[in-house]
Amino acid sequence: MNFLTALCLVCGAAGSTSLAPFLPTPAQPQKIVKMLAPADFIDRAAIEAFETSAGWIVALDSYSSAADLAERGAGEAYDVVLLRGPALARRLASGGLARLDRSRLPNARRVNPVVVAKYAAYDRDAAHGVPFGWTAFGLIYDADKLAAPPASFAQALGLAKDAHGANGCGAVWPDAREESFLVAWKLAGVDPAHARPADVKSASAVLEKARASFQVFAAADEVGALAKGAACLGAGTAGEAAAATARGGDNALSIRFAYPREGAPLAIYAFAIPANAAAPEGAYRLIDALLGAEAAKADADKAGVNGAQEASDVEILKRLTPEPTLDAALLSAMQAEWKRLTSAK
Numbered sequence: 001m002n003f004l005t006a007l008c009l010v011c012g013a014a015g016s017t018s019l020a021p022f023l024p025t026p027a028q029p030q031k032i033v034k035m036l037a038p039a040d041f042i043d044r045a046a047i048e049a050f051e052t053s054a055g056w057i058v059a060l061d062s063y064s065s066a067a068d069l070a071e072r073g074a075g076e077a078y079d080v081v082l083l084r085g086p087a088l089a090r091r092l093a094s095g096g097l098a099r100l101d102r103s104r105l106p107n108a109r110r111v112n113p114v115v116v117a118k119y120a121a122y123d124r125d126a127a128h129g130v131p132f133g134w135t136a137f138g139l140i141y142d143a144d145k146l147a148a149p150p151a152s153f154a155q156a157l158g159l160a161k162d163a164h165g166a167n168g169c170g171a172v173w174p175d176a177r178e179e180s181f182l183v184a185w186k187l188a189g190v191d192p193a194h195a196r197p198a199d200v201k202s203a204s205a206v207l208e209k210a211r212a213s214f215q216v217f218a219a220a221d222e223v224g225a226l227a228k229g230a231a232c233l234g235a236g237t238a239g240e241a242a243a244a245t246a247r248g249g250d251n252a253l254s255i256r257f258a259y260p261r262e263g264a265p266l267a268i269y270a271f272a273i274p275a276n277a278a279a280p281e282g283a284y285r286l287i288d289a290l291l292g293a294e295a296a297k298a299d300a301d302k303a304g305v306n307g308a309q310e311a312s313d314v315e316i317l318k319r320l321t322p323e324p325t326l327d328a329a330l331l332s333a334m335q336a337e338w339k340r341l342t343s344a345k
Helices: 003-022 044-054 066-075 085-093 106-110 113-119 177-188 197-211 222-227 238-247 280-290 293-303 314-318 328-343
Strands: 032-038 057-063 080-084 130-136 138-142 172-174 216-219 233-236 255-258 265-272
Touching (some): 032 066, 044 057, 044 280, 044 293, 057 066, 066 085, 085 265, 106 280, 113 130, 113 265, 130 293, 138 222, 138 238, 172 222, 172 233, 177 197, 197 328, 216 328, 222 233, 222 238
Parallel strands (some): 032 057, 172 216
Antiparallel strands (some): 080 265, 130 265, 138 233, 138 255
C-alpha cells in the first residue's frame, strides 16, 4: 500500500466518524392496528385519543351489510373486528377468532353481566369477544298522531283490530329482511332455532298480506318518512327513532320507540380479534381503550345502540331473545322470498 492510499483511508475513516452525529436518526416503523366495524359505529374522537396516548395508528374500515362484511373479510386481514352476534358465531365456528387473554382487557369487567349472559348465545364462555352494545328491533311511532303507543307488531303489519289504518296516518316498513321474518315467526309462535324452509314460506305469506297496507314496504329511508310526517308507524330500533327526531331539526316530531309485548329481536355487537391478526398487541390495547367509560359511551351514542356497560333498559333486556344464527338453507330461502316480496308490483 503506498503512502497516498493509506492517507486516503485514514481521512475517510476520520471523516465518517465526525459526520455520524449529524446523520438523521433512522425512522421507526409506524405501529398500525387495522379495525373493521359497521359504518358510523366508532367515534372518531375516541380513535384519535387512543392514537395520541398509545402511539398506535388506527386504520379504520367500515362495512354496511353482511355481504360487504364477507367481501372485506375475504380481501383484507384485520386486527380488530366489531361483529353482530350471528356473524361472530359463524366466524368462531370456522376457527376465525382468537381466544382472548382477559388479563389484557381490564376494562372488559365494565360490561353489564346481563349483556354478557345474552352474548353467550354466540360465544358460550365469552372467550372470544367482548360485547360493545345492543339494540332491539321494535316499533317506531309518532306520539302526536297515535292515541297510545303501539303494543304489538300486529298493529304495524295491519293484522290487528287497532292496526295503523284506523288512525289514517299510514305506516312504513323498513328494508330489514331477517328482522321481518323473525317478526312474522314471533307472531306465529315459530321458534327460529327449529325453523325450516317451509316456515320461511309461511312467514312470507304474512308479510305479503301486510305489504298492501303500507305506504312503503321495504323502505330504504324509513327514518326520513317518519321524520317528515309521511307516516306515523313503522318498525326499527330506538336509535332510528332518535335519528328521525334529530333529522326534524327545529320542527322535530315526537318520534318514539316501543318494545312490542310479544318481544323483539335482540341484536348484540361485540369486539373480537381474528385468529390471523398481524398486530395482536395493538388489538388488545385498542379494544381496552374503547371499553373505557368515556369512549364506550361516545361510541354507543354514535352507533345509536345501548352501550354494553349501561344499566338502562336492563329489565327489558332480560326478556329479549338474541337473534338466532340461521343456517345457510334458511338464509337462502329468506333471500329468495324477500326478493320476490320487494320486487312485486
